[in-house]
Amino acid sequence: MPDTIFTRSPVLTSTSTHYCPGCTHGVIHRMVAEVIDELGIRARTVGIAPVGCAVLAYNYFGLDFQEASHGRAPAVATCLKRARPDLVVFAYQGDGDLGSIVTAEIVHCANRGEKITVIFVNNAI
Secondary structure, eight states, X not given: OOOOOOOOOTTBOOOOOOSOTTXXXXXXXXXHHHHHHHHTOXXXXXXEXXXXXXXXXXXXXXXXXXXXXXXXXXXXXXXXXXXXXXXXXXXXXXXXXXXXXXXXXXXXXXXXXXXXXXXXXXXXX
């Protein structure tokens, strides 16, 4: 029997994908889950999923998630991190959400040096 090359990260759920064929969200989900696993931060990690392609990210991760209005994930992440500085907070946003709708908001968030992670998925839509 061949060696196992890939196993599902325990951070990921077994939900079937709803993303369009060829979309890279699934690959990015796996990469994010593997990092969370490797760092051992699952119990204190919270994700922010805005409206758009990323809205159902909470179905794929076995983590706490909060939904945000379209383009407002940085604001929600900032609020959560300031209220609970012990948490690891990340926003998971697509290109329409982060690159078009919320450009000013993400620039100001970065300028303030907020202690959050923003994952920017450019799926070229």
